[in-house]
Amino acid sequence: MEPTPIQLTIVPGSNRYDEDDERWYGQVAGLRTELASEVGLAPPSPGPPGTKGLLDETIVALGTSGAITATVEIVRMFLARDRTRTVDLVWTDAQGQERRFHATADNASDDTLTPVVESIAKQVASS
DSSP: OOOOOEEEEEEEEESSSOTTOHHHHHHHHHHHHHHHHHHOOOOOOOOSTTOOOOOSOEEEEEOSHHHHHHHHHHHHHHHHTOTTEEEEEEEEOTTSOEEEEEEEGGGOSTTTTHHHHHHHHHHHHHO
16 A cells, blocks of 8 residues: 655745746746656646746645655755745644744755654655
């Protein structure tokens, strides 16, 4: 029996760019492209003509330790590229409680993201 994937919502932010800034839109699109390439995330569907679509969040289904590791590494690299970036990670734990983790470019080391990795990995392993 395969583990049940955990849905991780990734919400990128920036202290430098407004959400509707074309430069920010390109950076978020790059994050989504990397996630799609490494963990099979479908690219965001285009919005109605004349709109840019939703930038609020990206949802990744994590069902293996490899997918968890790849996602965390992509998020860490995304944060490292610009010191004004932030990322909120949201998931539901095994007890049904919503868990949130806020990471900034200043605290995006491998050790900082360890609690997220451990929490999600435990859930995947026990499902």
